[in-house]
Amino acid sequence: MDKKMLTIDLNSQVMIDKAEKDGVETMYDRKLAMKAQCGFGLQGNCCRICGMGPCRITPKTPRGLCGADEHTIVGRNFARMVAGGTAAHSDHARDLAHTMALSSRDGNYKIREEGKLIELAKEWDVATEGRDIYDIAHEVAEIGLMEFGKPYGVSRLLKNAPKQRQQVWKDYEIEPRAIDREIATIMHSTHIGCTSDLDSLIHMSLRTSMADGWAGSMIGTRFSDILFGTPIPRQTEANLGVLEQTKVNIVLHGHEPTLSEMIVLASEDPELVALAKEMGAEGINLAGMCCTGNEVTMRHGVRIAGDFHQQELAIITGAVEAVIVDVQCIFPALAKVADCYHTKFITTSPKAKITGSTYIEFKEEEALAIAKEIVKEAVLNFKNRDQEKVLIPELKSSATVGYSVDAIIPQLDRVVNSHIDPTGTVKPLVDCLKSGVLRGAAGVVGCNNAKGVSNEAHVTIMKELIKNDIIVVTTGCGAQAAAKFGLMDKDAAKKYAGKGLATVCELVDIPPVLHMGSCVDISRILDLVAACAKNLDMDMSDIPVVGIAPEWMSEKAVAIGCYVVASGIDTYLGIMPPITGSSRAVEILTEGLKDKVGASFTVNENCHELAATIISDIEKKRVHFEKLV
Ligand code: XCC
Ligand code: SF4
Structure with missing residues (x-):
């Protein structure tokens, strides 16, 4: 082949x-x-x-040595994937909470979004009147940290959901308690000799995933916005063509904005820029990859080098002075690929040490100084670039990114600088859904998976949806696929969207596919759907919205899929999860959950068929929706 x-x-x-x-x-x-x-x-x-x-498990050996059958084994493995994914997302959020606890007026980390902090403080019953903003920040950070280990109570963010949805969670008993507790409970219950009952294992998986979606990820996004600013629409470009022949190229890869924000600052340092010129380069060019790429493009318009499947390929251009990483989705193979070129592969997190990399530990306490040291390594490496080995492919696409909920709502409202009113201002969006100008909305998110053809399912499905007047919001590597293939260009509406969506896009000046951030920022999508549901006084499961992960691969994606379903949003996967060994697991996840939480999974590895199913399901859902409005 x-x-x-x-x-x-x-x-x-x-x-x-x-x-x-x-x-x-x-x-x-x-x-x-x-x-x-x-x-x-x-x-x-x-x-x-x-x-x-x-x-x-085989027909001849239908039970393990302890007697566990296929349902127990599949259920336990699935639950552990959810626990792994929830741990990764939430630990990212924990780091941000620690960073907020460190924030100070004259330190590296400041409060950029005072309004958002005060809004959250009020939500969490923290006194704000007459207090120093940093005192408020530190108290809010402390409360955020308590969400990971508090001995009693459930996530304090659940109350952001419509009351109908909160009731479903209460009735089905999936309100997550402390984040770490839910993860520990899964690890305990899946130890030999604990839970063998499949329904319990899936129930537990959903509750733990809720600790990701409605606790960890939400804290991650809110705290990131408070510390680094809420994204607003800006122009950027995507694909390997953003690497520059004449500049020091630094690829930022991984997940947490704490590091990448400091690298962005360091790359603008006049001394380092001067040093780059001394080395014979015209300047320093940052390019993002995976979710770190999403974080910095959303907040700074840093251009996107590529997605999960392009991490090795970026180095193979021969034009990358350094790949700087923190945690998650980093191929261990990068060390070997970097060895074939002059590229420095710099790891920074004690949570992700990689054999063969250059390790420079990042500590929030000395953030900017360390970031400068790292950028300096890259700059000094420019002289080692072997021009004979350089080939930067030409293609890059322009994209408009930066659609936080705070940006989308006023844009749709055509009101600039409006403050979010969670019940009021989504009205224009809701009206478009009600009238059917927009048939529905879809969150198309997630990774690239080598089980399929890289980017094919993402691009096929997104194009089909927008052609059928379904507006698409996206995060993660799915967002990067959209950006690379021109779907985030404002012209894309004319080229690819159906008449209704194209009209809306033109009227409010948006592309048909909206970049909402990193995968932790799927919490933004939850907020948006919750706001629409509240506006309509409906449950989230009543409105024509769906979640889709066409090329998912990580455990994080499994956790996401589960909390999206638990939120009442039907979820479509383009890759079969490892559950087919248990017919009952398949039945519960694709059917049974409907009765419990009002949504379930659908899987089809043929992306054309999957797109057709999604479109017809959205139309079916509209019948129910139109009766309610
Ligand atoms: Fe990783 Fe987040 Fe998946 Fe991309 S989409 S491959 S998880 S970088 Ni989140
Ligand atoms: Fe086999 Fe141990 Fe698993 Fe039981 S718990 S099925 S004995 S590996």
Whole structure:
């Protein structure tokens, strides 16, 4: 098979050829080499939970040594994926809460968004009158940190949901308690000899995922906005073509804005810019990748180098002086690829040390000084670039990004600088949904998955949806696919959108696909759907909105899928999760949950069929919706 057929991105195809020529192995080579994947693993019915295993379920051996059957084994594995994903997102949020606790008027981290802080303080019953903004910040940070380990009570963010949805959570008993507690409970209950009942395992998975969506991720987004500013629409470009022949190229990859915000500052430091010129470069060019890329493009318009599947390919351009990473979604392979070029692969987090990388530990206390040290490493490395090995592919697309809820609402309202009123100002959006000018809204999110063709499902599904007047909001690597393929360009509405959506886009001057941030920022999507539902006095499950993860791969994505379903939003996956080993698990996740939370999963690995199903389901949902309005 031709490796290049494994991606639809033309730049990626050029780089796959170059890698071959340079003798560098990439994920695409490893994908072809790994011919057959383990069938038990694919179905989720291999158990390695205790030392008597691994136990694999077959018709001849229908139970593990302890007697666990396929339903128990699949359920436990699934629950552990949710716990892993919730841990990753929430630990990211915890770091931001610690950063907020460190914030000070003359320190590296300041409060940028006082209004948002005060709004949150009021929500959390923190006194604000006559107090120093930093005292308020520190108290709010402390309360945020308590959400991870408080001994009693449930997430304090649940009350942002419509009351109908809160009741569903109460009735089904999935209000999450402290975040760490939910994760620990799953690890405990899936230990050998605890829960074997599949319904309980799935119930537990949903409750833990709620600790991600309606606690960890929400804290992550709110605190990031308070510290670094709420995103507003801005212009940028996306794809490997944003790397520059004449500048020091730094790729920022990973997740947490605490590091990347400081790198952005450091890259503008006059001394470092002067040093770059001394090295023979024209300046310093930052380019983002994965969710870090989303964070810095949303807040600064930093251009996007690429998505999860382009991390090796960026280095293969031969034009990257440094890849700077913190946590999550970083291929260990980057160390080896970087070795083939002059690129420095710089790891910074004690939570993600990678063999073969250059480790410069990032500490929030000395943030800017360390960021400058890291940028300096990159700048000094420019002289080592081997021009003969450089090939920067040409393509890049322009995109308008930065659609936080705070940006979308006033834009749709055509009122500039309006303050969000969670019940009032979504009215124009709600009216478009009611009248049917917009048939519905879809959150298309998530990763790239080598089980399919990189970017194909994202781009196919988004195009189909907008053609059918379904407005798309997106985060994560899905957002990067949209940006790369021109769907975030304001002209995209004319080219690809149906008549209703195109009219709305033109009227309010937005692209048909809106970039809402990193995957932690799916909390923004929850806020938006909750605001619409409240405006209509409906449950979130009553409105024609869906969640879609066409190319998901991470455990985080599994946690996200679960909390989106738990929020009453039907969720469509383009990759089958490892659950097919248990017919009952498939039945509960794709059907049974409907009765409990009003939504469930649908899986189809054919993206054209999946798009058609989504569109027809949205139309079905409209019938119900139109009766209610
Ligand atoms: Fe990672 Fe967040 Fe997935 Fe992209 S989308 S591959 S999780 S970077 Ni979140
Ligand atoms: Fe086997 Fe049971 Fe141990 Fe799993 S927990 S490895 S099924 S004995």
